[in-house]
Amino acid sequence: MRCSVTISVNGRPYHQEVEPRLLLVHFLRDAGLTGTKIGCDTSQCGACTVLLDGVSLKSCTTLAVQADGASVTTIEGLAVNGELTALQDAFWASHGLQCGFCTPGMVFAAHEILRSNPRPSPEEIRHGLEGNMCRCTGYQNIVKAVQTAAADPRMAQTGARR
């Protein structure tokens, strides 16, 4: 059985006939948006985190059919013409990534922290990152990146939306 879905990803509609069991993360990756990563099979690692209608979500916990009609933002949808958003730039400035595999998910976890709390304390940031795993950085520079982004006036202007 196949179901027809339309999901807007990074502002572009994707019409697909999909199996009902297809995970959103596979939908995205099959559409060529491979920036979203898969790091586990138990929804622990958070590498697949994206925005669904503006709210962060592990895209391995959602079926593509559940996202029918929704808007998804993936890591490819942030920078415009290579110009990084304030949040991406903060990760760069803070050395908040090494191998980069967890990074797309981390960026959206960070986005969610700042969306719900524009001035988080380091403890609040660490708590907000607990659903995302990184094996390279020890998290410290990711915490720093979120703090750096929080202090960046661009965050207030463009909002965490972009």
Next chain:
Amino acid sequence: MTTTASAAPARVFGSGIRRREDPRLLTGTARYTADFVLPGMAHAAILRSAHGHARLRGVDTSRAKKAPGVIAVYTGADTASVLKPIPCAWLIPNSDLKAAPFGPLATDLVRFVGDAIAVVVAESEYQAYDALELIDVDYEALPAVVDPQKAAAPGAPQLHAEVPGNVAFHWTVAGGDIEAAFNSATVVIRDRIIQQRLIPTAMETRGAVAQFTPATGELTLWNTTQNPHIARFILSIVTGVPEDRLRVVAPEVGGGFGSKIAQIQGDFVTAFCSMKLGLPVKWIETRSENYQSTTHGRDHVQQVELAANKSGQILGLRCTVWAGMGAYLSTAAPGIPTILHGLMLSGAYNVPAVKEDVYGMYTNTTPVEAYRGAGRPEATFILERLLDLLAHKLQMDPVEVRRKNLIPPFDNGHDVVTGLKYDSGNYQRTLDKALEHIGYDKLRTEQAAARMKGRYLGIGVTTYVEICGLGPSQVAGAVGFQGGLWESAIVRFHPSGKVNVFIGASPHGQGEETTFAQIVADELGVGVEDVKIVHGDTDNTPMGWGTYGSRTTAVGGAALAVATRKIKEKAKLLAGHLLEAAVEDIDYSDGKFFVKGFPDRHKTIQDIALMANVAWNMPQGMEAGLEASSFYDPPNFTFPFGAHVAVVEIDPVTGHVELKRYVAVDDCGPQINPVIVEGQVLGGVVQGIGQALWEGAVYDSNGQLLTGSLADYAIPRADLLPDIEVLSTVTPSPHHPLGVKGIGEAGTIASTATVYNAVIDALQPLGVVSIEMPLTPERVWRAIKHAKGRDNDTQPVA
């Protein structure tokens, strides 16, 4: 490029510039192995043994073959005639090493949960996994053994008919007179240490995309590897595809920590499928599959004893280690509990005598390999544990005991009892700096006050020295490594003065695309942005032995430095020719070659690059082009070192360990990019903390992996950690062209012992002397309960 002599730019070597890797990683445009899609590509899924030890009475693939989308199903019967066994590449001499054959797919016996049995190739990934469920395996379960010491016991289940007693090798290191040391000792401290098995958990699992072209016989493998050139070498041996027709590409690689050194079953099986079908085939591990099938680390049972005199001076160290190797010997596995462990047993201390017996044991578990630190954390832990026990026994401060035994500062070689020559060290300085930064004396006062109030604060102090920059190839050969350990670099100037550098090593998160550009910029005066580092593809990079053992900057960086200096020599000759001056009269400064005393009579490196490339006016006999290569074989290893301090507080009611502070002082020589160095320390420290507090691969007695997913295996999370305080000192390596030593593993080597010692220190008033890692609340709580009411004897029973 124009620069003026008066405004000397800040030196780019030593500057914490932003990493050039990051924009592609931050925008989702980097491509990892799983991201590759080739026309007509099929998907492979591998059936893994559900038993730790079993005879395969039958593997029926008939139902799977009929499943929707299935292109082919293969078993060991299909691969056995095509693929050779996977070779072990570190054959330790004088150890009676027995490398049992390791088939890419099992044929008659499976020996660990995760051993590969069959592969399905289908049009889609989902179809491949569906069909996997339809393969019927008739197992005859056999008794299993998972504990390395128990594997050595008489009557233990036998894994390999050709390896009686499961002993893969027995290796010994000895130096000094160990009998005399123990005979003259006034104090002997004993302990039994379990260095638990760990699962590396690089965030990217392993996988491969294979593309075989039948018409040409060429095979390309995009592979999650730390060492594409070794991968090609081994792949050639196993598949029979000649090396010149084999291309291995390590695209973006999502961390390794040792788990992407070995060539594993899935790599060969994927290649086989592509060769058989003439189609591109992709195989990407699931995380649970990764936990079963990709290599693990550590897994030592250690019986250790330290001889000392009553003033706290070390006289000798004697150890017996049963090192679990898993069911087969992985690529570099035998070298880890031996060369990288036993030779480092004396650490940063004057130890007059050492003796260690290492038994490499086959067990019904996933093969082990290097895991960040690889052998050195297991060595550091022994000494640091025993020194704390010694201090307690003698009622001395743990720092005082260490100070009594530290090797005095040296800057050009120090021979140690295991036969190594350390390059340079100032262990006192890192220790002093760490203690001063954390306020050690004040902390001890606070601890005493806290104890009065029933609070359990603990302080752990560790010094370490590690062996990096592997290493002289002659030594590699002498210790049985089946390859070289040099590195290579090609520096190529384009006519415009821009530079490509091609390196044989293969960084995967460590940032050498940035730091190596800094080396070139510093040596040749080009802009750092004008240098691009190319790595990871065997078709366009020179041979190299890979990124592990903190060796890429230590060895590959040296190769690059030497290559840039060759460029400079040629540029000088050409500059002399163009400026009509003798080469002896040409000086170099900051990207300019000028006539001594006449800075205006100069040629920039860009001028030289253009002329060398167009070659209109070259000196007699000089070849065109501005390019140099270097194959650098180091004269010795490098020996980074440091001192770490941790402060913990234990809740005696729950056993919960709170890590309150952590200070790391590391010395890796001059730092090319201190931000990247700090990043390596931060990540490394946290991985070592993970071993101390949370991580451990657990098997049941049948060989079932109980920690088989990220839901069951606890890697560190952000909310469990304090900020790590990172400091450094700088002691250059005397033999390295840039003085650098390597920093990738330092944090991990020190932090497990540091945190462990802090926890035991906290619990001293309760009489706890030893707890098996990881120090989960349950284990700490049990240890407290067990210790209460017991005599407060500091000497644990062996």
